[in-house]
Amino acid sequence: MGEAKDEKALPGISLRQFEQSDVDHFMAWAGNDQVTQFCRWDTFTCREEALKYLKEVVIPHPWFRAICLENRPIGSIYVSPGTEKDRCRGEIGYALSSMYWGRGIATSAVTTAVASIFRDLPNLKRIEGLVFAENKGSQRVLEKAGFTKEGLLRNYFTVKGKTRDIVIYSFLPSELSC
Structure with missing residues (x-):
């Protein structure tokens, strides 16, 4: 019989704001097609584009963490x-280097983030996770982090030239554990 993992407290895992000096680490996963296949943004192929993205999008973003x-x-x-008009909700997204998949790191990050997000963005009344239907790993992450599966949105996004079905999840502040 397997032991239950404490997804909330993985040693050495933390969230912090990005810095420009993180560009090479960022490229390690954001430049990997295996990781970005489920992202709405394209794979970064050059360091300069990645640095520009960090400077112009990530660092000034209201809630974007490493x-x-x-x-x-x-x-x-x-x-x-x-x-x-819809400022009561926010959409969560995450990407993780493929060499760390299956270790509970994404679940730990989502669990940690959710607790901070409702404090940092007090207007939010719900966090939504929109996951490609074929991305079973990301669905498991949200379910293990306590999100509620709400349903399937058929032909919801066209990403990278393909129209995809999306599974929608949500998390409400009242669902935070003490």
Whole structure:
């Protein structure tokens, strides 16, 4: 019989804001097609484009963090708040270097992020996870982090030239454990 993992407290895993000096670590996963296949953004193929993205998008973003192992970025996690009409909700997204998949790191990062997000972005009343239907690993991450599966959005996004079905998940502040 296997032991249950404490997904909330993996040793050495932390979240922090990105810095421009993280560009080479960022490229390690953001330049990997295996990782970015489920991302809405394209794989970064040159360091200069990645640095520009960090400077212009990531660093000024209201909630975009590096997932770190021993303070070294191995992935990213963000919540994008809605616009004025839907500012009560935010969408979570994350990417993790493929060499760290299956270790509970993404689940730990999502669990840690959710607790911070509702404090840092007090207008949010829900966090949504929109996952490609074929991305079973990411669905497991959200389920293990306590998100509720709400349903399937058919032909919801066209990403990288392909229209995809999306599974939608949500998390509400009332679902935070003490």
